[in-house]
Amino acid sequence: MTRADKPTSKTGRIVILTGAGISKESGLDTFRDPGGIWDRVRIEDVATPDAFARDPDRVHDFYNTRRRNLLAGKVRPNPAHDALARLEASWAGEVLLVTQNIDNLHERAGSRDPLHMHGEILKALCTSCQDDSPWRHDMDTASPCPHCGRKGFLRVKVVWFGEMPYEMERIQAALAACDLFLSIGTSGHVYPAAGFVAEVRRAGRGHTAELNLEPSQGQSLFAERIYGLASEIVPAYVEDLLGGKT
């Protein structure tokens, strides 16, 4: 199988996957770095449906703390988020930004419609009427659903372990058709996102690049690997893609 080259024209299809590493320099913790979130709490206690059924107050508290931190004034998009928004605005071909992150930093940087495959911390989901709503304050077991009004049925609109991520068919179709797959700021631990690079390789047409602080679990599958701080390597990569004119 020939190795696809990076698109030189601005008409190719690009799929971008981001993870917690792109938001680290904005002040949000990653999960698996030393001192990261999973060093402080266990996935089984706060990020599974069983955890929520067993101790909803604990899970609400975990996300209330992260939501408050995200909405604190000092957390804002960094040059990596800005560069991806610039790429979307300047690229004539299709760009699909898929993020594993539940923060809103891509939107605040100007990305038009990021696909949050793991959901969004600033949304609530009602398990009674199934509607979702914007949600920017603390949530607890007595919070009423803004749509149906029922209490005790709200959860944060986030995909927990063992739950199906959002819009997988749309993502898989885009991966099979893309000319460039960029994986940014992710350790490649969590599936199905960690398997996206293999799906692009199986399709046999897209160039694959990993931009991360350090090699990820799937690093050997990428045709191109660039390591460094996202706020530095992502703008440089986008500048190169756009031919230096941004």
Ligand code: BV8
């Ligand atoms: C699914 C919640 C199937 C939101 C998250 C048993 C049952 C079911 C499934 C499984 C199972 N066992 C295993 C699985 C699969 C499981 C999985 O992959 N487990 C792993 C741990 C082995 N996956 C799932 O359960 C998924 N669902 O498979 O469903 C199914 C099928 C049919 C029907 C129903 C279901 C669901 C996965 C989503 C889980 N939710 N989070 C939240 O609280 O945030 S995942 C969690 O990890 C986060 O959401 C995060 O997005 C995700 C990935 O982490 P990363 O973003 O990569 O972050 P990480 O800290 O790991 O890495 C950061 C990287 O950045 C590092 O490499 C670092 O070097 C780099 N970095 C740091 N600083 C910088 C930097 N890079 C650049 N610049 C910097 N400055």
